[in-house]
Amino acid sequence: MRVSLFITCYNDTLFPATGQAVVHLIERLGHTVEFPLEQTCCGQMHYNTGYQQEAIPLMRRFVDIFRDAEAVCIPSSSCVAMIRDHYPKMAAESSDPGLTRAVDELLPRIYELTELLVHCFGLEDVGAYFPHRVTYHASCHSQRSLHLGDLPLRLLRNVRGIDLVDLPNIDRCCGFGGTFAIKMGDISAAMLAEKMKDVENTGAEVVTAVDTSCLMHIFGGLHRARAGVRMAHIAEILAPTESDVGEGAWA
Amino acid sequence: MTIRVSEAEHAQSFQKAALPLLEDAQLRKNVRHATDVIQSKRGIVVGGTPDWQDLRTAGSAIKAHTLRYLDQYLLQFEKACTAAGGQVHWAGDADDANRIIVGLVQQYGGTEVIKIKTMTSEEIGLNEALDHAGIRAHETDLAEVIVQLGGDKSSHIVAPAVHKNRSQVRQIFRERMNLPDLGDDPEELTAAARHYLREKFLRVKVGVSGANFLVAETGSVCIVESEGNGRMCLTLPNVLISIAGIEKIIPRFEDMEVFLQLLPRSATGERMNPYNSLWTGVRNGDGPQHFHVVLLDNGRTGILADPESRQTLQCIRCGACLNTCPVYRQTGGHAYGSSYSGPIGAIVTPQLLQMRQAQSLPFASTLCGACYEVCPVKINIPEVLIHLRGRVVREQKSALDPEALAMKTAAAIFTSRTRFEAAQRLGRIAQWPMVSHGWMRNLPGLLGNWTRVRDLRELPKQTFREWWKARAKTGSMPGPSTPLRAARKLAQDVNDHA
Numbered sequence: 001m002r003v004s005l006f007i008t009c010y011n012d013t014l015f016p017a018t019g020q021a022v023v024h025l026i027e028r029l030g031h032t033v034e035f036p037l038e039q040t041c042c043g044q045m046h047y048n049t050g051y052q053q054e055a056i057p058l059m060r061r062f063v064d065i066f067r068d069a070e071a072v073c074i075p076s077s078s079c080v081a082m083i084r085d086h087y088p089k090m091a092a093e094s095s096d097p098g099l100t101r102a103v104d105e106l107l108p109r110i111y112e113l114t115e116l117l118v119h120c121f122g123l124e125d126v127g128a129y130f131p132h133r134v135t136y137h138a139s140c141h142s143q144r145s146l147h148l149g150d151l152p153l154r155l156l157r158n159v160r161g162i163d164l165v166d167l168p169n170i171d172r173c174c175g176f177g178g179t180f181a182i183k184m185g186d187i188s189a190a191m192l193a194e195k196m197k198d199v200e201n202t203g204a205e206v207v208t209a210v211d212t213s214c215l216m217h218i219f220g221g222l223h224r225a226r227a228g229v230r231m232a233h234i235a236e237i238l239a240p241t242e243s244d245v246g247e248g249a250w251a
Numbered sequence: 252m253t254i255r256v257s258e259a260e261h262a263q264s265f266q267k268a269a270l271p272l273l274e275d276a277q278l279r280k281n282v283r284h285a286t287d288v289i290q291s292k293r294g295i296v297v298g299g300t301p302d303w304q305d306l307r308t309a310g311s312a313i314k315a316h317t318l319r320y321l322d323q324y325l326l327q328f329e330k331a332c333t334a335a336g337g338q339v340h341w342a343g344d345a346d347d348a349n350r351i352i353v354g355l356v357q358q359y360g361g362t363e364v365i366k367i368k369t370m371t372s373e374e375i376g377l378n379e380a381l382d383h384a385g386i387r388a389h390e391t392d393l394a395e396v397i398v399q400l401g402g403d404k405s406s407h408i409v410a411p412a413v414h415k416n417r418s419q420v421r422q423i424f425r426e427r428m429n430l431p432d433l434g435d436d437p438e439e440l441t442a443a444a445r446h447y448l449r450e451k452f453l454r455v456k457v458g459v460s461g462a463n464f465l466v467a468e469t470g471s472v473c474i475v476e477s478e479g480n481g482r483m484c485l486t487l488p489n490v491l492i493s494i495a496g497i498e499k500i501i502p503r504f505e506d507m508e509v510f511l512q513l514l515p516r517s518a519t520g521e522r523m524n525p526y527n528s529l530w531t532g533v534r535n536g537d538g539p540q541h542f543h544v545v546l547l548d549n550g551r552t553g554i555l556a557d558p559e560s561r562q563t564l565q566c567i568r569c570g571a572c573l574n575t576c577p578v579y580r581q582t583g584g585h586a587y588g589s590s591y592s593g594p595i596g597a598i599v600t601p602q603l604l605q606m607r608q609a610q611s612l613p614f615a616s617t618l619c620g621a622c623y624e625v626c627p628v629k630i631n632i633p634e635v636l637i638h639l640r641g642r643v644v645r646e647q648k649s650a651l652d653p654e655a656l657a658m659k660t661a662a663a664i665f666t667s668r669t670r671f672e673a674a675q676r677l678g679r680i681a682q683w684p685m686v687s688h689g690w691m692r693n694l695p696g697l698l699g700n701w702t703r704v705r706d707l708r709e710l711p712k713q714t715f716r717e718w719w720k721a722r723a724k725t726g727s728m729p730g731p732s733t734p735l736r737a738a739r740k741l742a743q744d745v746n747d748h749a
């Protein structure tokens with residue numbers, strides 16, 4: 001299968017390792033990855049902050065760039081949620097029937113990474129090796145918009161060497177919320193404190209999720225506290241195999 | 252028309268009002284504890300209701316239908332209520348409603364009223380208006396008694412004293428009921444309240460209530476509660492005045508079947524409320540002999556006119572969205588500056604005020620969706636929040652606002668690949684004065700709000716697309732070592748700096 005990667009603007013700029021892991025994972029599962037260089041941003045930040053007008057051209061660009069894709073993989077549930085939950089309404093309001101049709105036709109081919117692996121490739125065991133104590137945070141959009149349920153956990157449970165520990169209050173918001181973390185900094189900090197406590201109590205060395213944005217927030221706080229917990233997008237756990245890793249290479 | 256929602260129009264922004272609350276360790280512990288308890292009870296009873304999702308769908312559909320034909324149902328209610336011996340009054344705004352109620356109390360020669368918990372009366376500032384006219388209002392809901400005697404504000408639409416714990420309640424009762432030896436045993440506290448209230452139930456001749464539901468078909472009014480104090484107020488006085496927002500209408504008596512399942516489960520985690528009171532007009536020699544209903548608009552028709560946010564009026568004020576909200580959990584209700592707090596408060600307050608005030612409230616959410624998930628009438632609160640954010644930006648933000656400028660700039664960058672790639676390169680160059688040992692800990696401007704409590708890693712040497720392009724150019728296969736190398740470096744960095 002030819003998978004078109006929408007890496008998302010923030011992964012592209014801030015977290016290239018996530019994208020590299022996604023490419024590595026998909027390719028080692030025998031599929032081809034395309035990366036249309038015209039891509040930028042899905043418009044989520046603008047749309048959710050109240051700048052809905054500004055999000056419309058970004059939606060048009062996205063649809064133009066990916067309309068012919070066989071499958072679009074997006075390693076970020078909040079961007080998938082933006083596209084699934086809001087593009088149809090935005091397109092309808094544009095009173096451009098062509099755009100509405102294009103959105104309708106494109107939506108069934110949009111996959112969040114774990115959806116791609118499980119629903120599209122039919123895999124729950126991707127042959128990964130990750131010998132670390134890991135806890136998984138179920139980000140808000142992954143749970144309440146995409147309804148991923150235990151999809152990511154099913155993939156993680158099949159990783160060799162992993163010591164997967166349950167995160168208490170697994171689906172409670174970490175307090176990121178995009179511009180919320182800036183606009184309502186103190187409240188966001190209070191929410192983050194609760195999430196950090198839950199993460200630290202697991203004794204995990206790695207906190208993972210299907211969204212690097214939430215992880216950037218949680219890890220940003222953990223790093224400030226010198227807590228000794230690091231972040232890894234789920235792709236970075238599912239990508240490496242036993243043959244990739246020399247003895248202790250991940251330690 | 253002067254629309255008032257408690258004190259919201261003069262309230263500070265949410266983020267400012269939250270600051271002292273975040274400092275209050277006792278309040279935060281009380282709120283966390285109480286909402287956790289209610290939530291887990293709710294989880295259990297909802298889990299034991301196999302047709303829960305169907306009930307939600309039905310509740311939502313009935314409410315949406317009612318709002319569509321609200322004018323007809325209101326008139327139907329007026330007709331039925333009047334025929335049963337009640338009298339219906341129409342109040343355009345808070346001042347109207349207060350004038351009507353004060354006038355009625357005076358007409359019956361009352362100088363005091365006993366009240367059942369009603370958020371609508373808090374919305375319009377009824378107690379203050381009564382006080383102004385020399386009429387004393389006595390709250391009788393235990394939590395409202397605590398709030399009133401403590402000179403406090405309610406912080407939750409179902410459990411107004413959720414921010415107080417037992418020993419704080421004891422302190423208030425000790426001082427205000429003059430009971431210096433009162434213990435903090437729940438039985439002792441409720442006994443003290445009972446003693447304090449019984450005397451008022453027997454003496455005061457005018458009762459004021461809100462309404463959970465108004466049944467258009469029969470002209471009936473319904474109130475559900477846990478203590479029975481409401482039942483006292485509904486049956487003992489000679490005069491009963493009920494105030495209700497116009498959205499409280501449901502069409503048919505049998506619709507109660509749906510709502511009396513949804514509401515108690517969502518509100519208190521019970522399958523049924525201990526007291527369900529339902530009355531129709533006046534019954535000779537039984538209960539209040541004079542019955543008035545005040546139907547309040549106070550901005551509601553404005554909400555109705557906006558198809559995007561009309562669903563706000565479906566709310567049955569169960570409070571489930573407050574209990575599950577990770578933002579409410581941190582501050583309790585006082586940060587919202589309104590009688591309506593939590594996610595529903597964040598959408599209803601600014602709309603009642605027609606967006607003139609309370610503009611920070613639509614932003615007091617991470618859009619995490621927990622509220623939508625629990626709402627028994629399926630109000631998509633995140634969707635309404637986003638819509639209201641759009642209205643704030645369109646109607647209030649000047650083009651020179653720093654945030655608006657940043658957003659416009661970002662939009663210009665994102666609409667062009669060349670500009671986007673240039674911005675990525677520029678960011679890498681511009682960040683250097685702020686980077687120390689690979690991390691940013693003190694960013695300027697708006698971003699400073701990020702680094703006050705969070706570190707931010709410096710921008711990587713290579714963006715993803717640069718890596719992709721380089722790979723395509725050299726024709727090198729995707730080296731499995733590439734993500735590994737990156738991950739190893741990350742682990743290394745953590746070890747270095749942790």
Ligand code: SF4
Nearest residue numbers: 566567569570572626
């Ligand atoms: S918005 Fe929904 S959950 Fe919140 S109080 Fe209203 S009915 Fe209950």
